[in-house]
Amino acid sequence: MVSRKAKRIVDLSGALLERRVLHLKEAASLLNVSEMTVRRDVAEHPDQFGYLGGHIVPAADLDADVPYELARAADSHAAAKREACAHAAKHIGPGDTIFIDCGTTLLSLIDYVPESYSITAVCYALNVAEKLTRRSNTNVVMLGGLYYPSSASFSGASGLETLDHLGINTAFISAAGVDLNRGASCAHFHEAPVKQKVISLAQRSFLVVDSSKIGKLKAAFFAPMDAFSSLITEEGETDIAHAG
Template identity: 50%
Template sequence: MQTRRENRLNKLTRALEEGRSLHLKEAADLLGVSEMTVRRDVATAQARFSFLGGHIVGANDQESSRAYFLYRENSTNVEAKRKACDRAIQLIEPGDVIFLDCGTTLPYMASALTTITPLTVICYSINIAEIICKKPNLKVILLGGEYHPSSASFASDEAMEMLAKIGINKAFISAGGLHFQNGISCSNFHEVRVKQMVMSRAVTNILVMDSTKIGKVKAASFAALDQIDFLTTDDGMDDSHLALFNEAKIVVNPKQV
C-alpha cells in the first residue's frame, strides 16, 4: 500500500510529464500541502526530481532546462513585459495580419487582443495559441511541426513553406538579447529561421522586449538592428541606449505605425 508521500511523488511525476516543470507554489496547490512539505518530499526523491530556480523539474530534465527555462522566465520582469506589450498593441489596426512570436513576453500582448477586430493572428507556440484561440472574432493561423519544450513552440519545413505564402502587416518579434554590435538574438536555434522568414515577409517589424535585455547577447543570432523598424519596451532604458537607437534610426515606443 502506498504512503501519502508516495502518492504525492507519483502525482508530481505525472504533472511534470504533462508540463515539464512546476513552480513550488503550484506543486503545493496541486498536492494540497504546504511548500515545506513539497520540499521535504522532493528531498527524499532526488533520483526523480531536482529544484531549479524555485521550480521542480525531472532529474533528467535539469541540464536541458538550464539553457532556457520557459517556466522560470514567466515570472521575471513581469511589469516590464506588460508595459512593452501595452505599447506594442497600440500599433495594431483592425484588419491587420499580425505575427506573434514565441517566448514569455508576447502572451501579455495576446491576452489584450480583445477589441481590435477583425484581426488575423499567426503564431507557432502553445502559450500564445491557447490564449488567442479562446478570443472571439480572431482568425488564428497556428504553424505546426516538431514541438520544442524549451520555448513551447513548433518548427518544420512545412511551416516555412506556409509562411512564404502569407502576407503579414506587422510582425511582433521577441528576443533574449539586443546588442548594438552583435544584433538581436535568442536562446533557441530552432526559432531562428522562423523569425527570419517572418521578418522577410512582414511590412513592419516590431521588436517587443523589456529593457533588461538590451546589451545582452544570446547564442542564436537572428537579425541585425537595421532589420527592425520599431522597438516597444518599458521605461527602464538608459539614456545612452536611447541615443544609440536614435543613431540607428530605430523608433522607440512609437505612438502609431
C-alpha cells in the same frame, strides 16, 4: 474484477474531464463513498489529481511542469514585459494580420488588443496559440513542425512554407539578447529561421523585449537592428535609425 477502488479512480477522472473542478463533497456523493475515502483516493494519485482546499482538479491544470525555463522566465521582468506589450499593441489595427513570436514576452500582447478588433494572428508557440484561441474575433494560424520544449514552440520546414501563403502586416518579434550594434539574438537555434523568414515577409517588424535584454548577446543571432521599424521596451518605443 477490477477493485472498487480502481473503478472510483476512473470514474473520478472521468467526472473531472467534464467538470474540471469537483468539490470534495460532490465527489463523495458521486462515488457513493465518504469524503475521507475520496481524500485518500486523491492523495494516492497525485499524478492524476490535484487538490486545492476542498476542490479536486485534474493534475494537468496544476502541474508546475510548464515546459521551458518558461516557468523561470515568466516571473522575471513580468511587469516590464506586460508594459512593453501595451506599447506594442498600439500598432495593431482592426483587420490586421499579425505575427506573434514565442517566449513569454509577447504573451500578454493579445490582452491589449480591443475585443472589437477582428484580427488574424500567426504563431508557432503552444502557449501563445492557447491564449489566442480563447479570444473571439480572431483567426489563429499555427505554424506546425517538431515541438521544442525549450521554447514551447514548433518549427520545421513545412511551418516555414506556411508563411509563404500568408500576408503579414505587422510582426512582433522578441529576443533573448539585443545588442544595439550587432542586432537581435536568441538562445535556441530552431527559432532563428522562423524569425528571419517572418521578418523578411512582414510589412513591418517590431522588436519587443524588456530592457534587461539590452546589451546581451545569445548564441543564435537572427537579425540586425535595422530589420526592425523600432525597438519596444517597457519604457516605450525607440525608432531605429536606418542610416547605417
